[in-house]
Amino acid sequence: MISSMILFLLAAFVLITSLGLGIGSVSNPQSGFMPFWISLLMLAFSLILFVTAYRNSSSRVRLADLWHKLHWQKSALAAAFLAAYIFFLPWAGYLIATSVLMIVLFRLTSMKTWTAALGAMLAVFFSYGLFSFILKTPLPRGIWGF
């Protein structure tokens, strides 16, 4: 039911935006033409999904059951650190930001701290060498210039 509501809201947003873009006519479709019809279909199908889920309430899975007996904290932490990485990367540069991230990720997979640090260094330097020197990809340098 939650997923159908999210999709319904997304469709409603696209529908409103498409009206602002201008739908045009069938003989002269404008920029909002496709978003309008696609979002209308999405609204209809998300409503069907909502009604189906509501009517089958007995077979409905509780939200908590989806994460039951799982180390969901690990996935949540990994996602949170990845989000933080995006913000710090332009500021800290590839070498520092990625090293910190890799240590955290290795620790999340239950690796000991010093092994995680060593693994992170190796992974970062290998990837830096591969992409920066061999594939000539200019990786972010950060405020310190590396």
Place this chain on the structure above:
Amino acid sequence: MDALNGLFYGFSVAFEFHNLLLMFAGCLLGTLVGVLPGIGPVGAISILLPLTFQLPTAGAIIMLAGIYNGAMYGGSTTSILINVPGETASVMTCLDGYAMARKGQAGAALGIAVFGSFIAGTVGLIGLQLIAGPLSTLALKFGPPEYFAIILLGFTFIVYLAQRSMNKAVLMALTGITLSLIGLDPITSQQRLTFGNINLFEGLGVAPVAIGLFGLAEVLGNLEKTASAKILNVKIKNMFPDKSQWLQAKWAIVRGTVIGFFLGILPGGGPVLSTFISYGVEKRVSKHPEQFGQGAIEGVAAPESANNAAASTSFIPLMTLGIPPNVVLAVLFGAFLIHGITPGPMMMTQHPEIFWGVLASMYLGNVILLILNLPLIPLWVQILRIPDKILYPLIILFCLVGAYSINNSVFDIGVMVLFGIIGYLLKKFDFEAAPLILGFVLGPMFEVNLRRSLLMSQGSFGIFVERPIAIVALIICVILITLPIYQAIRNKYIVKR
């Protein structure tokens, strides 16, 4: 250029030293990806795509095709030895492959999987070689109405053949189309859904979205699992199936090849679906169906042949019509575009070195994969022993650098991480990501061809009925849409009675 001359020309391209090397690297990486559970060919092609940026276009596509075919070969190893499919197309191989391994027949199971894959993959390539030319010539006559109808047919098939809820598959395809609308309008260049963000003017990239949905999401999902798979401790011997095993498996290979051949061409079909159907058919026609699931060699031969035949023939709609029939080819379609090539009917004449070069390299790749997979099985088994705690962070690192290096943009990393989280949640809520990525890739073509058709006909939908190919495609769409509704009503009626 006829098919035979084209093939000779293709071999001259494929035999160039750097192309041979790239094909070998692609096959090796693909097999590795197939062997390792947790990341499939879609994620692998997306993540490894940046490695090909510095390569010549033909070499890059040859390498990516090698990864795809390699993953199809390698997926069986994990299915047979640890009962965990390396990628989705190897799910059915687990049933009898693992049972055979437990009975001490791991070698025969791996052997028949490899030989079946080789035979089916080669037959699929012959089909690609023979059909591609005439289909490209026919496709040159297609206008916007035909393309619109064929893409609509593709969407209908994708939804009709969805492995889970059809309603959810429709929603995912529509979400994919919506995401493809972000950026500048392809006809009027007006900004749509960009929120004034300059990074969104060109829309979301296929690669960051695919890496997120199929690479990062997979790792996030695996991170929370509490137990890892155990490798069966068996000695792998007698990789060459004996005469009786060949006799048992020969028709399964033939049937698997035929099923895979046709389902590979079908939009929404592809290797995954072909394995399920071929296994089902095999069980139905078998004189001893009770042995399926207990270690029947046909249960390994049929799905492994089917997925490789389908992997080969799924290139037909991509290379001739420019329409990717499944999710892996959708990512490959993105790779073609990044390298400045638009797949379609003109590819054969405008870029023969790529068309025939890729085709010939796939023939060679099949031979290389046969060589790689038989004697190197012990090596793949050792690779399976790499602990998850090393593997998962490294996959995430490759996802990050892969997403960044496409446009050297941190924004693309953000897109990748966002879609990684979305992909993880989609799995939780039982949504398939494949219709989303196909909707995303086909969305712009769908819109442009619909709008051009309407402009051509001055708003008359009759244009879709006047063209024979379009009307046939639309009739099939109507049948596919009404069939499940009819079946649902019929089932309700039967239950009531």
